[in-house]
Amino acid sequence: MIIVCQKCRTRFHLDDDVTDQSSFVARCSVCNHLFSAFKPIRVQEVTFLDLDHARQDHANDHVMTIGNRKGGVAKTTTCLNLGVSLALHNKNVLLVDFDAQANLTLSLGQKQQPTFYDAQKAFGRPLDDFIIETAYPNLWLLPSGRNMVLLNKLYFGAQHFEYMLKDRLNTVKAQFDFILIDTPPSIEFYTLNALTASNRVLIPCQCDYLSTHGVDQVMQLIRLIRQKANPQIQSRILFTMLDPASHSSRLILSKIKDLYKGQTFNTVIEMDGSLKEAQILSMPAIHYSQKSVAGTQYIELAKEIIANRDDSLQSAP
Ligand SMILES: Nc1ncnc2c1ncn2[C@@H]1O[C@H](COP(=O)(O)OP(=O)(O)O)[C@@H](O)[C@H]1O
Ligand SMILES: [Mg+2]
Structure with a gap:
């Protein structure tokens, strides 16, 4: 050294x-x-349960990354509120907090729980042991915490490191109707693993000028992942924090809709103060207030996603 x-x-x-x-x-x-x-940290070799299986296409999976290279666009808020909404539609949902900041874990009132890093260290133990119940019916969480930063330090760049999450999720995915993965804005270990494990990507996009660049960047990354590791991956943009009274917001919304025709959700999430109030109490919006505008819109989004999934399952060979 x-x-x-x-x-x-x-x-x-x-x-x-x-x-x-x-x-x-x-x-x-x-x-x-x-x-x-x-001392320089050496990249560690990854141990897989079944790398061949992890490298196969899983076109009919129900694993969705919530990702955007921009911070503060409602990735975590969407993961939580969409997860709760799918669970209210009687779907079994696993939320994976794959951001070392652990905002999703904290939003569910959880702290200092064992994380995916601990699961990887205790390799002989099933991933099930690390998935915890939340306060909400049908909703489960694979928590994050401080030690998650070590994943990037220890494994980023190791051979096939991008399949680590998919390899472990393969052992539990039959138990869930949907798995949603929250990611940080940076690419590194976390977003690459999440995108490789998913067949769907939801890109939250705030209706401001700079967000359009974040969408471009994540679309480029998805194209790369489609070529290299995951040909089945499909993405859709969700407009978040829309101020319907703002002319510039509506202008950006129509510009992105034109640019990415057919790749945007019909449901739009509006700016809603009750979401922030709910967050202070570590609650999803719809459980905080049944009248929450954004909470109701996330319920609509869940309906749209369930309908899309039913359609794609029916048209699958
Ligand atoms: N629809 C909304 N209305 C009002 N505030 C929102 C809305 N969606 C998200 N927020 C707020 O925006 C901030 C960033 O959201 P967050 O989900 O943490 O973004 P990210 O995970 O992309 O960094 C949070 O304070 C959150 O409460
Ligand atoms: Mg976040």
């Missing part, structure tokens, strides 16, 4: 086994400065 003195910038070559600590204090032999040094 190479360490660099933080004062005089002299570089030193050390044997990797000089210490087994991940960080240590070194004294520079040139300027005598004491500084902290870190």
Whole structure:
């Protein structure tokens, strides 16, 4: 490994086994400065249950990534409220919090639960052991937490790392009618794994000018994933936080609808203050208030998604 003195910038070559600590204090032999040094983290090999199965197409799956390269566009809000709405339609739903910030987990009032990282470390144990019940009927959660950042550090770039989530979800997906995966804005380990595991992508898009770029970027990524790992993946844009009174919002909505014809949901989610109030109480909007405008719109979205899925199952060979 190479360490660099933080004062005089002299570089030193050390044997990797000089210490087994991940960080240590070194004294520079040139300027005598004491500084902290870190051992480089080696990318770890991934262990799979059944890589061949994970690499097959699963066209009729019911796994959906909620993704956009932009933050603050309602990915987590959509994952939670759509999940609850599908569950209210008597569907068994698993929410996968695949963002190390763990906002989805916190929104469900959960803290410090074992995560997918723990499941990966305890490889002999079934994924079922790490899925927890939520306060809402038919709704389950695979939580996230602080240690999820280690997945990116340890596995990003390892051979076939993008199949890790799909490999484990394959063991539980028969138990659920829908699996929704919440993702961070960055690509790295999490979004690539989520997209590889999914056959559907919901792209939340706030009706402002910059959001159109986020949609472009995620569409490019989906095209790449379609060529490389997952030919069956299909995407649809969901307009979120729409202010119906705003002329510019309506202009952007019609521009994106034109640009991505047939790839947008009919349901639109409007700006709604009750959603924020619900969030403060760690509640989904519809459970907070049955009159919530956005809550009702997420129920409509669930209906649209169930109908689309029924259609695609009927037309499947
Ligand atoms: N329809 C809506 N009306 C009002 N506020 C919303 C709506 N949807 C999301 N928000 C708020 O926007 C913020 C960002 O949402 P979030 O779901 O965390 O975005 P992301 O996961 O994309 O970063 C949150 O404070 C959330 O409460
Ligand atoms: Mg989020």
